[in-house]
Amino acid sequence: MDMKLATEIGKCLSNSVRLQIMEWLKDPENHFPPHESLKHFNDGVCVSYIHEKSGLSQSTISTYLSNMEKCGILISTRHGKWSYLKRNEVLILEYSTFLLNEKNGEITINS
Amino acid sequence: MDMKLATEIGKCLSNSVRLQIMEWLKDPENHFPPHESLKHFNDGVCVSYIHEKSGLSQSTISTYLSNMEKCGILISTRHGKWSYLKRNEVLILEYSTFLLNEKNGEITINS
DNA sequence: TAAATATATCGACATTTCTCGATATGTCGG
DNA sequence: CCGACATATCGAGAAATGTCGATATATTTA
Numbered sequence: 001m002d003m004k005l006a007t008e009i010g011k012c013l014s015n016s017v018r019l020q021i022m023e024w025l026k027d028p029e030n031h032f033p034p035h036e037s038l039k040h041f042n043d044g045v046c047v048s049y050i051h052e053k054s055g056l057s058q059s060t061i062s063t064y065l066s067n068m069e070k071c072g073i074l075i076s077t078r079h080g081k082w083s084y085l086k087r088n089e090v091l092i093l094e095y096s097t098f099l100l101n102e103k104n105g106e107i108t109i110n111s
Numbered sequence: 112m113d114m115k116l117a118t119e120i121g122k123c124l125s126n127s128v129r130l131q132i133m134e135w136l137k138d139p140e141n142h143f144p145p146h147e148s149l150k151h152f153n154d155g156v157c158v159s160y161i162h163e164k165s166g167l168s169q170s171t172i173s174t175y176l177s178n179m180e181k182c183g184i185l186i187s188t189r190h191g192k193w194s195y196l197k198r199n200e201v202l203i204l205e206y207s208t209f210l211l212n213e214k215n216g217e218i219t220i221n222s
Numbered sequence: 223t224a225a226a227t228a229t230a231t232c233g234a235c236a237t238t239t240c241t242c243g244a245t246a247t248g249t250c251g252g
Numbered sequence: 253c254c255g256a257c258a259t260a261t262c263g264a265g266a267a268a269t270g271t272c273g274a275t276a277t278a279t280t281t282a
Contacts, residue, residue: 010121014118014125016115019118023114027212027214057271087212089212097207101200103137159259168242173260192258
């Protein structure tokens with residue numbers, strides 16, 4: 001993983017509301033009502049549901065989500081007038097792995 | 112992992128120099144000269160070596176490292192007049208795991 | 223095509239972070 | 253105890269981020 005990308009991902013994860021969104025999206029069924037239009041959560045959750053739950057303004061959340069998509073940790077899919085957001089688990093795994101020190105192999109406590 | 116702690120860790124990792132320091136400390140032997148006093152890297156690297164390599168001022172780096180230690184991703188050990196910093200691999204692993212979605216089990220591509 | 227709804231973008235101001243030089247504190251060697 | 257060196261803290265100005273309301277754009281439906 002490229003340092004520049006990793007820094008951008010870090011920025012997305014450095015704010016409690018954005019981090020909370022990442023948590024909610026781990027398990028949309030348990031954090032959001034079913035959507036009136038789509039019957040599944042395959043593409044995640046629409047912006048307005050995230051907005052309502054967040055307590056921040058629509059414009060703020062829209063910008064957050066847009067930046068999170070720009071760096072790749074979220075994937076956006078449009079269905080009609082709704083934008084659905086879901087986690088990009090592959091990139092998150094890459095980032096997560098990048099943070100670890102592969103030199104350690106399995107982590108050893110009490111070196 | 113607590114959301115508040117995770118947010119603080121995210122802030123530490125949201126700056127390219129701090130992220131770079133985390134990278135250097137994965138493998139001190141290959142990024143820093145041997146210390147004049149200590150013959151090993153068991154406790155990491157002293158502040159001044161990190162400072163020199165970073166290109167930022169001593170006060171900036173001191174503050175960076177202090178904050179990184181405060182949230183726990185670095186561990187500081189004093190030896191005489193030197194402070195040595197090393198990665199807290201255990202906490203980094205916890206954070207890294209927190210980011211992942213355990214609901215997925217092993218990650219599946221192409222859902 | 224006009225109204226309604228969902229989302230995106232803009233401009234502005236408040237808050238936080240970045241970053242420095244100056245200075246304080248801690249520690250060793252003489 | 254004093255001078256030298258390592259690190260920490262302080263105060264300040266610059267830059268970035270947070271956050272909003274207003275407005276623009278897109279899409280569906282009447």
